[in-house]
Amino acid sequence: xxxxxxxxxxxxxxxxxxxxxxxxxxxxxxxxxDNQDDPLNPRNYAPxxxxxxLSLVSMITLISPFASSVFAPAVSDANRTFHxxxxxxxxxxxxxxxxxxxxxPLFLSPMSEIYGRRLILNCATSFxxxxxxxxxxxxxxxxxxxxxxxxxxxxxxxLTIGGGVISDLFExxxxxxxxxxxxxxxxxxxxxxxxxxxxxxxxxxxxxxFWILAIVGGTxxxxxxxxxxxxxxxxxxxxxxxxxxxxxxxxxxRSFYEGKASEKRKNNSLLLHGxxxxxxxxxxxxxxxxIAIYIAVVYGCLYLLLTTITEVFQKTYHWSIQISGLSxxxxxxxxxxxxxxxxxxxxxxxxxxxxxxxxxxxxxxRLPLCIVFALFVPVSFFWYGWSVQAKTHWIVPIIGxxxxxxxxxxxxxxxxxxxxxxxxxxxASGVAxxxxxxxxxxxxxxxAGPPMYKALGYGWGNSLLGFITLALIPMPIVFTRIGAKxxxxxxxxxx
Numbered sequence: 001x002x003x004x005x006x007x008x009x010x011x012x013x014x015x016x017x018x019x020x021x022x023x024x025x026x027x028x029x030x031x032x033x034d035n036q037d038d039p040l041n042p043r044n045y046a047p048x049x050x051x052x053x054l055s056l057v058s059m060i061t062l063i064s065p066f067a068s069s070v071f072a073p074a075v076s077d078a079n080r081t082f083h084x085x086x087x088x089x090x091x092x093x094x095x096x097x098x099x100x101x102x103x104x105p106l107f108l109s110p111m112s113e114i115y116g117r118r119l120i121l122n123c124a125t126s127f128x129x130x131x132x133x134x135x136x137x138x139x140x141x142x143x144x145x146x147x148x149x150x151x152x153x154x155x156x157x158x159l160t161i162g163g164g165v166i167s168d169l170f171e172x173x174x175x176x177x178x179x180x181x182x183x184x185x186x187x188x189x190x191x192x193x194x195x196x197x198x199x200x201x202x203x204x205x206x207x208x209x210f211w212i213l214a215i216v217g218g219t220x221x222x223x224x225x226x227x228x229x230x231x232x233x234x235x236x237x238x239x240x241x242x243x244x245x246x247x248x249x250x251x252x253x254r255s256f257y258e259g260k261a262s263e264k265r266k267n268n269s270l271l272l273h274g275x276x277x278x279x280x281x282x283x284x285x286x287x288x289x290x291i292a293i294y295i296a297v298v299y300g301c302l303y304l305l306l307t308t309i310t311e312v313f314q315k316t317y318h319w320s321i322q323i324s325g326l327s328x329x330x331x332x333x334x335x336x337x338x339x340x341x342x343x344x345x346x347x348x349x350x351x352x353x354x355x356x357x358x359x360x361x362x363x364x365x366r367l368p369l370c371i372v373f374a375l376f377v378p379v380s381f382f383w384y385g386w387s388v389q390a391k392t393h394w395i396v397p398i399i400g401x402x403x404x405x406x407x408x409x410x411x412x413x414x415x416x417x418x419x420x421x422x423x424x425x426x427x428a429s430g431v432a433x434x435x436x437x438x439x440x441x442x443x444x445x446x447x448a449g450p451p452m453y454k455a456l457g458y459g460w461g462n463s464l465l466g467f468i469t470l471a472l473i474p475m476p477i478v479f480t481r482i483g484a485k486x487x488x489x490x491x492x493x494x495x
Contacts, residue, residue, distance in 0.1 A: 019043075019171065022256040031241040032256035040240070042168045042231040050169045056228050057162045058182050059220045060125055064155035065189030067132070067213050068097045071148075072194050073310060073325060074201035074209050081206070082141040087450060089141055095303075095446055096145045100152015101159070101439035105432035108153075109160040110277045112428050116235040117161050117168070118228050125221040128154030129214055136210035156435065159186055163416060163431030167424040168231035172361050173354070176346025179417040180339045180409075187409050188339075190302075191331045194310060198325035233257070234425070277429035278436060287422070287479070287486040288430060291415045292437040294475045298377060298408060300441030301465045305384070305404070307449040308458065317394045330398040334405025338373070341406075342413045345369055363421035364483045366414055370476040373410025378470040380404030385462025411476070418479075422487055 021041060022032035033041050045053070071078075072094050079090055104124070112120040131150040138144035166178045200209050230236060237255040245253050281288045313319045313327040346369060353365040383400030419430040453461040 026253075029250070029252045029254060030256050031237060031244055031253050033237075040236060042229075042233065042236070043171065045169065052227075053169060053229060053231065054162075054165060054178055054181060056224050057121070057158055057165050058185055060121075060158040060217075060224060061162050061182060062185035062189050062192075063213070063217050063220055064128065064158055065186045066193045066196075067128075067151065067155060067189075067217070068101075069094070069190040069193030069306065070197040070200075070213065071097075071206070071209050072306075073198035074206035077201050077206040078141065078144070082144075084141050088447070089145070091307075091447055091450075092145050093141060093148065095443045096148040097152040097155075098303075098439045098443035100149045100154070101156045102436055102443060103149075104153035104156030105160045105435045105439075106278055108157040109164070109428040109432035112157070112161045112164055113232065113234065113277070113426060116230050117164055117232050117428075118230045121157055121161050121228065122221070122225050124154045124157030125217070125224060126154070127151075128157075129217045129221055130154075132210045132214035132217060136207045136214065156439075159435050160428050160432040163420050164428030165231050166417075167420045167427035168233060172363075172421050173347050173351050175417050175420060176350065176366065176413070177343045179413045179420075180343030180346070183409060183413045183416065184335070184339050187405070187412060188332060188335045190306065191328045191335065191405070194306075195325035195328055195332075198310075198322045202320070202322045277426055278432040281423070281426070281430055281433045282437070285423075285487070286489075287483050288419060288433055290475070290486075291419060291479065292434045294472060295412065295415060295434055296437040296441040297472065298411060298469060299438035300445035301377075301381075301469060302404070302408060303442040303446045304449050304452075304465060305381075305401075305462070307446045308388075308453060308462075309401075312388050312397070312458065313394065316388060316391060319394075327394075327398060328401075330401035331405040334402040335409050337402075338406040338409035339413075342369070342373070342410045346414065346417065361421075362484060363418050363487070364480065366418050366421065367476065367480040367483060370411055370414040371473075371480065373407045373414065374473050374476045376403040376407030377411070378466045378473070379407075381462040381466030381469065385466070386459045388462075389457055389459030415479070418483075 021036055021038075021043070022030075023036070024030065024032045024034060037044055039045075042050075075090050075093060078084075078093065084090065108120055108124055128151050131147050131154065134147040135144055135151060138147055162182050166175055166182060170178045197209055200212060234255070234257045237257060241253055241255040241258075245251055282292060283289070309327050310324050313324045319327070346366060349369055350361070350365045354361050357365075380400055380403045383403070384397045387396040387400055416431055416434060419434065420427040423430045452464070455461075456464065
């Protein structure tokens, strides 16, 4: 009886503190939801439908980052095919994909907020699959690099649109778990890629890496096209408004999200305004800018680390191309553990602090968890670097990669969810601002990896990265202390 009463009390609290949704007011000519429990509202979908919709986006979000690194073990095979001797072109054939990640979100994310998540996601993932076929048939290395950029553009849509889907479907108290599931792909995909890529390249040749991506990506894209629903409330209410204008013969009706100013705005102006949103968030929201730079640096360190792993285990420990992919298991287990811990604690922390704050939610309630995860990141660089330098048993550097992966997924999940909480209507653009920054760092920093490690060795080379991430530990503390102030003082007037 006591437990039942406690649950009833919690449910009543959740209902009373839940966000109030706009309701239709025909006298004012405003079309919105019929009531707070309108089934058309994605927030009111059954839990099973919400998680199913998230799983559809998450499937593509695993394949896309997977494609960023799966080619890495096959580069030497492609170099022999194209008689390439340039290390820069070899690196570009892998990192060129991330240049697509840099450019794609700048227009795909805001377009999902103008034309709908479903349409843009379907078009972008189809583009991703088609140019995988182009990569498989590439006649030379230059063409392969260009096709890799184009596949990256198509594959970038899910990374940012997924953030918008989370904002559309879930209340803040559920977004931590949703983000832990969604962020599994962007972080685990680049680790899983080399493991599979080594076996594919060794057994079937480098071109089959891209044929398999086309087959798997095409299958998942087909499932998304069939089962995915539109979740953007702005688009749903626009469609509802058009129907009601015709059925009621009232051309004066307008969607709740269409203010009088936006009604007069021309389509081209509206499109340009939307396309500029990721840049506006980066340039005019100090907290988004700081978070984007912080994540970009840590993410760039991940890709610098990834440039060494295959080479270390092939040359130092004499592993074959196939087996060397298994050296990423330490990172994979770290990501998996971090995902579970973040998913368990993030929403609980928000619910606890919201209760103490009389049911009022503040996005900064999620940030303290980031401080704990940030402490783990520097550990791996010293552990992994010096164990490789000393040529210890192979298990030691593999275990040493675990803390970095554990900390990174907590940082990544916490800060992306914070941006979604802060700008829910423009969640996709907010995530795009972060994705653009980290992709640029992820594409460029690995080019500095070979000369850095050649000059400093694995010990001091990785220690340099360790000192950088150690110096960045105060950043999550800064976000926690002054995040609310920076967010409220932003020159952006959006919600």
